[in-house]
Amino acid sequence: MDTLVExxxxxxxxxxxxxxxxxxxxxxxxxxxxxxxxxxxxxxxYCGVCHSDIHQVKNEWGGSIFPMVPGHExxxxxxxxxxxxxxxxxxxIVGVGCFVDxxxxxxxxxxxxxxxxxxxxxxxxxxxxQDRKTPTYGGYSTRITVDENYVxxxxxxxxxxxxxxxxxxxxxxxxxxxxxGLEAGDKLGVVGLGGLGHMAVxxxxxxxxxxxVLSHSPGxxxxxxxxxxxxxxxxxxEAVFKENANRFDFIIDTIxxxxxxxxxxxxxxxxxxxxxxxxxxxxxxxxxxxxxxxxSLAGSMIGGIxxxxxMLDFCGRHGVAADVEVISIQxxxxxxxxxxxxxxxxxxxxxxxxxxSGAP
Amino acid sequence: MDTLVExxxxxxxxxxxxxxxxxxxxxxxxxxxxxxxxxxxxxxxYCGVCHSDIHQVKNEWGGSIFPMVPGHExxxxxxxxxxxxxxxxxxxIVGVGCFVDxxxxxxxxxxxxxxxxxxxxxxxxxxxxQDRKTPTYGGYSTRITVDENYVxxxxxxxxxxxxxxxxxxxxxxxxxxxxxGLEAGDKLGVVGLGGLGHMAVxxxxxxxxxxxVLSHSPGxxxxxxxxxxxxxxxxxxEAVFKENANRFDFIIDTIxxxxxxxxxxxxxxxxxxxxxxxxxxxxxxxxxxxxxxxxSLAGSMIGGIxxxxxMLDFCGRHGVAADVEVISIQxxxxxxxxxxxxxxxxxxxxxxxxxxSGAP
Numbered sequence: 001m002d003t004l005v006e007x008x009x010x011x012x013x014x015x016x017x018x019x020x021x022x023x024x025x026x027x028x029x030x031x032x033x034x035x036x037x038x039x040x041x042x043x044x045x046y047c048g049v050c051h052s053d054i055h056q057v058k059n060e061w062g063g064s065i066f067p068m069v070p071g072h073e074x075x076x077x078x079x080x081x082x083x084x085x086x087x088x089x090x091x092x093i094v095g096v097g098c099f100v101d102x103x104x105x106x107x108x109x110x111x112x113x114x115x116x117x118x119x120x121x122x123x124x125x126x127x128x129x130q131d132r133k134t135p136t137y138g139g140y141s142t143r144i145t146v147d148e149n150y151v152x153x154x155x156x157x158x159x160x161x162x163x164x165x166x167x168x169x170x171x172x173x174x175x176x177x178x179x180x181g182l183e184a185g186d187k188l189g190v191v192g193l194g195g196l197g198h199m200a201v202x203x204x205x206x207x208x209x210x211x212x213v214l215s216h217s218p219g220x221x222x223x224x225x226x227x228x229x230x231x232x233x234x235x236x237x238e239a240v241f242k243e244n245a246n247r248f249d250f251i252i253d254t255i256x257x258x259x260x261x262x263x264x265x266x267x268x269x270x271x272x273x274x275x276x277x278x279x280x281x282x283x284x285x286x287x288x289x290x291x292x293x294x295x296s297l298a299g300s301m302i303g304g305i306x307x308x309x310x311m312l313d314f315c316g317r318h319g320v321a322a323d324v325e326v327i328s329i330q331x332x333x334x335x336x337x338x339x340x341x342x343x344x345x346x347x348x349x350x351x352x353x354x355x356x357s358g359a360p
Numbered sequence: 361m362d363t364l365v366e367x368x369x370x371x372x373x374x375x376x377x378x379x380x381x382x383x384x385x386x387x388x389x390x391x392x393x394x395x396x397x398x399x400x401x402x403x404x405x406y407c408g409v410c411h412s413d414i415h416q417v418k419n420e421w422g423g424s425i426f427p428m429v430p431g432h433e434x435x436x437x438x439x440x441x442x443x444x445x446x447x448x449x450x451x452x453i454v455g456v457g458c459f460v461d462x463x464x465x466x467x468x469x470x471x472x473x474x475x476x477x478x479x480x481x482x483x484x485x486x487x488x489x490q491d492r493k494t495p496t497y498g499g500y501s502t503r504i505t506v507d508e509n510y511v512x513x514x515x516x517x518x519x520x521x522x523x524x525x526x527x528x529x530x531x532x533x534x535x536x537x538x539x540x541g542l543e544a545g546d547k548l549g550v551v552g553l554g555g556l557g558h559m560a561v562x563x564x565x566x567x568x569x570x571x572x573v574l575s576h577s578p579g580x581x582x583x584x585x586x587x588x589x590x591x592x593x594x595x596x597x598e599a600v601f602k603e604n605a606n607r608f609d610f611i612i613d614t615i616x617x618x619x620x621x622x623x624x625x626x627x628x629x630x631x632x633x634x635x636x637x638x639x640x641x642x643x644x645x646x647x648x649x650x651x652x653x654x655x656s657l658a659g660s661m662i663g664g665i666x667x668x669x670x671m672l673d674f675c676g677r678h679g680v681a682a683d684v685e686v687i688s689i690q691x692x693x694x695x696x697x698x699x700x701x702x703x704x705x706x707x708x709x710x711x712x713x714x715x716x717s718g719a720p
Contacts, residue, residue, distance in 0.1 A: 108630055116630045116653060118606070179654070246478070261645065270468055270476045273656075276647045285621065285645035287636045290659025293476060294539070296633075297657045299650025 014355050015141035016329050017067040021059035025332050028067060030137050032145045039145050040088050041080040042096065047139030048073025048165040048322070049348040051195060051256065054336050056126045061279075065126050071139030071350070072098045072124040073167040075160050078151075085148045093160065095152040095312065096144060097167035098302045099123055101130050104149075112306040114150075140329060142356050152309050155316025162321035165195060165347040166312060168302065169322060173200040173252060174311040175303035176275040177207060182250050184208030189251040189267060190229070193220045196254035196277055198323060198346035201227045204252075206318045212248070214240075214264075223345065227323070241266065246293070248272055258283045265289040265297060275300050322347050328354030374715050375501035376689050377427040381419035384693050388427060390497050392505045400448050400508050401440040402456065407499030408433025408525040408682070409708040411555060411616065414696050416486045421639075425486050431499030431710070432458045432484040433527040435520050445508045453520065455512040455672065456504060457527035458662050459483055461490050464509075472666040474510075500689060502716050512669050515676025522681035525555065525707040526672060528662065529682060533560040533612060534671040535663035536635040537567060542610050544568030549611040549627060550589070553580045556614035556637055558683060558706035561587045564612075566678045572608070574600075574624075583705065587683070601626065606653070608632055618643045625649040625657060635660050682707050688714030 017028035035041045053070035055061055074096040078088050088094065102109050103119035114121055122129050125138030137144075154163050173196055182188060188209040190200045197213070204211040205228030212231040213224035221232040233240050246269045253264060256278040262285065265274055270293040277300055289295060303311065315321060323346045327335050335348045377388035395401045413430035415421055434456040438448050448454065462469050463479035474481055482489050485498030497504075514523050533556055542548060548569040550560045557573070564571040565588030572591040573584035581592040593600050606629045613624060616638040622645065625634055630653040637660055649655060663671065675681060683706045687695050695708045 113630065118630075262642070270473070276650055279647050279651065282622070282644035282646040284642035285657075286642040287639050287659055290636055290657065291639065291661045292659070294658065294660050297645075297650065298654065299647055299652070300654050301651045 011145070013141050013143050015069045015137060016332060016355070017069045017137075017140070018057045019067045021064060021066065022057070025057070025070075025140070025336075028069070030069060030141060032143055035080055035082045035145050037082040037084040038148050039082045040078055040085060040094070040148050040151050041143060041145050042074070042076040042094060042151070043079045043143050044074055044076040044139055044141060044352045046075045046161045046164040046326075047071040047350045047352060048168065048324070049327075049332070049335055049339070049350065050165075050168050051339060052168075054339060057336075065128075065135055068126050069137035069140050070125050071141070072096070073164045073169070073349075074124070074139035074144065075154055075164045075167070076143070076352075079143070081148070087148055088151060093154045095154050095163065095167045096124060096139070096146050096150065097152065097171060097308055099127075100136060100144075100146050100150050103130065111304075113304045115302045115304055139352075140332065140350060142352055150305060152305070152312055155313055157316055157319070158321045161326050161349045161351065162324050163312075163315075164349050165199070165322035165324060166315055167308070169195045169199045169347060170315065171303035171308045171311050172196055172277050172300070173254070174203050174314070175307055176252060176277065176298070176300035177203055177250070178307070179300065180250065180273050180275055180298060182207055182209055185210070186249040187247060188212070189214055189248040189264075190254070191235075191251060191264060192254040192278070193217075193224055193346075194254060194342065195322075195344075195347045198227055200252045200254060201229050202320050205229070206314070206320055209250070217342075246270070251275070252277065254278050256280055261297065262286045262289050265295055268293065268295045270294055272296075273298060277301075322349075324349040326351050330354060371505070373501050373503050375429045375497060376692055376715070377429045377497075377500070378417045379427045381424060381426065382417070385417070385430075385500070385696075388429070390429060390501060392503055395440055395442045395505050397442040397444040398508050399442045399505050400438055400445060400454070400511050401503060401505050402434070402436040402454060402511070403439045403503050404434055404436040404499055404501060404712045406435045406521045406524040406686075407431040407710045407712060408528065408684070409687075409692070409695055409699070409710060410525075410528050411699060412528075414699060417696075425488075425495055428486050429497035429500050430485050431501070432456070433524045433529070433709075434484070434499035434504065435514055435524045435527070436503070436712075439503070441508070447508055448511060453514045455514050455523065455527050456484060456499070456506050456510065457512065457531060457668055459487075460496060460506050460510050463490065471664075473664045475662045475664055500692065500710060502712055510665060512665070512672055515673055517676055517679070518681045521686050521709045521711065522684050523672075523675075524709050525559070525682035525684060526675055527668070529555045529559045529707060530675065531663035531668045531671050532556055532637050532660070533614070534563050534674070535667055536612060536637065536658070536660035537563055537610070538667070539660065540610065540633050540635055540658060542567055542569055545570070546609040547607060548572070549574055549608040549624075550614070551595075551611060551624060552614040552638070553577070553584055553706075554614060554702065555682075555704075555707045558587055560612045560614060561589050562680050565589070566674070566680055569610070577702075606630070611635070612637065614638050616640055621657065622646045622649050625655055628653065628655045630654055632656075633658060637661075682709075684709040686711050690714060
């Protein structure tokens with residue numbers, strides 16, 4: 001018997017939305033679908049605020065869909081499950097990351113790399129369901145209906161507000177470190193100490209690497225060391241690039257503003273790899289630094305469901321979680337302003353209780 | 361007893377040199393060192409003409425040392441060996457590639473990757489011996505003295521004039537295909553069909569890959585297929601890039617003129633790799649194509665002694681050799697002119713008999 005039929009819950013759901021590009025976020029009522037046989041209805045507790053939320057609200061990448069309810073770092077509690085759902089039960093603490101569905105048939109999906117779905121994954125917001133017409137709305141809302149296969153388990157022991165950013169910032173940095181083979185004892189350079197960078201430091205440290213943060217901001221030194229970094233280099237000083245040539249086995253580059261890839265590549269030893277997870281405007285690349293030491297420059301985008309669960313379990317075992325500032329949904333526009341000034345350590349997380357309490 | 365003492369050979373050696381940047385190559389007499397206990401004296405039979413010879417004669421990479429005797433694709437016959445040389449005997453047919461020595465102590469040298477010597481390998485020409493003061497002169501000459509450890513064996517069965525280009529063009533393309541793991545059945549794209557590209561096609565074919573040549577020149581189609589390619593794409597047509605998106609597992613990019621890396625990266629499937637072996641001026645790189653399919657862009661430079669021998673042995677077993685036009689040393693300046701017009705299929709090789717015959 002379908003629990004849905006018995007359900008009396010109405011699926012009208014309070015949310016915060018941008019009604020047009022660059023508009024302020026404002027209260028808006030969305031409709032969540034009634035859970036189907038394979039769906040899970042989640043009461044959202046926390047949602048992290050990712051820099052890509054701002055990019056998309058401002059339509060800086062083009063193609064934004066409005067009204068837009070951002071948010072893809074979702075942690076919540078299962079409140080209802082469809083008839084055929086085996087894995088989840090009401091009361092389970094779960095997460096939803098950057099996508100809520102994918103084609104499930106292409107080579108990427110079959111490999112468990114749904115983020116690279118060849119047909120196109122359904123982004124958690126600013127996207128469409130697999131029907132290609134129903135818009136998706138994200139975690140700046142009180143609940144969400146998600147297919148059971150795109151739901152993650154949050155391990156016990158991680159404070160929930162600190163777990164939320166793992167669903168994007170966490171997996172975005174964990175996945176390339178794993179995929180491209182960071183090993184204990186390796187010298188890891190983390191370029192940029194923001195939401196992504198601070199997670200890369202934590203993972204690098206937990207993997208047993210010797211972690212060096214490279215930042216424009218001398219003031220971040222103490223923070224970097226406190227987060228687990230072993231060393232800190234101020235990249236404003238050009239001499240730093242000469243002095244540290246050929247030093248790193250692996251660099252993860254989290255910067256979204258244009259910068260000189262060539263200068264950073266030269267910091268890699270022979271056969272070293274630099275992985276980009278930020279999306280700056282194009283900058284000139286010279287083949288020389290790649291050729292003379294057989295270096296590689298790669299990119300990586302979030303991670304698949306299997307690997308995201310692996311990352312969450314790793315965080316549970318190793319006590320890894322994001323450093324966050326919890327805000328109410330009513331503070332979201334000010335939070336965006338502060339993020340644009342890099343004034344956040346290191347992730348804003350919305351406490352969705354603030355949207356349930358009735359105050360708009 | 362040292363064979364050197366008995367030797368009556370004079371080491372004055374005819375050569376062709378550029379006396380200054382952009383000068384025509386002209387006859388010049390150089391002095392080769394008397395073979396020491398670990399040296400081999402080689403009578404040069406053939407020397408390939410590499411595009412980097414022109415770059416360096418024109419001082420286009422800066423720091424050229426004049427007078428310059430180019431040539432680093434050397435095949436010849438051993439005529440004398442030092443007392444402690446075990447591996448080589450007079451009469452052996454041997455090769456010398458892009459370097460004639462290296463520090464032998466750094467991590468790269470110990471790993472058999474002498475081309476990446478951290479102290480600095482001794483380039484076969486336009487460089488210095490490990491004493492950092494004795495200039496090196498290349499294969500546009502009748503003989504050369506080389507440390508036994510930097511000499512390669514040319515397997516029987518490869519016509520010697522067609523073996524010479526293997527020492528640079530061959531290893532430069534073989535090494536990245538091996539190192540970055542091209543496998544039988546992989547879809548390989550070869551960008552550019554010149555001296556390097558035509559070798560990449562032959563190796564790709566010999567490795568069992570499905571080889572596609574990407575070239576600006578529609579006229580190269582028949583040649584490409586004859587060399588072993590399975591397919592040919594004309595890159596002048598922009599539509600080609602859309603139609604072939606996500607097609608290749610591996611691309612080797614041999615072009616030295618600036619071109620849009622981003623367009624070629626998009627031809628790679630998820631987790632595909634593109635390796636640069638040419639050195640164009642810097643061009644804008646977008647992180648997007650790397651990130652959205654976790655693609656990699658790498659560089660590679662020639663190969664180490666061990667791998668060069670492996671490549672030569674592979675060529676012997678698989679009947680792989682360069683396609684060449686044999687010229688006399690007196691034709692070298694015209695050959696450079698023709699190379700600048702891409703008018704060579706696919707490598708000029710100097711028959712050094714032309715320099716021994718007395719005609720200047």
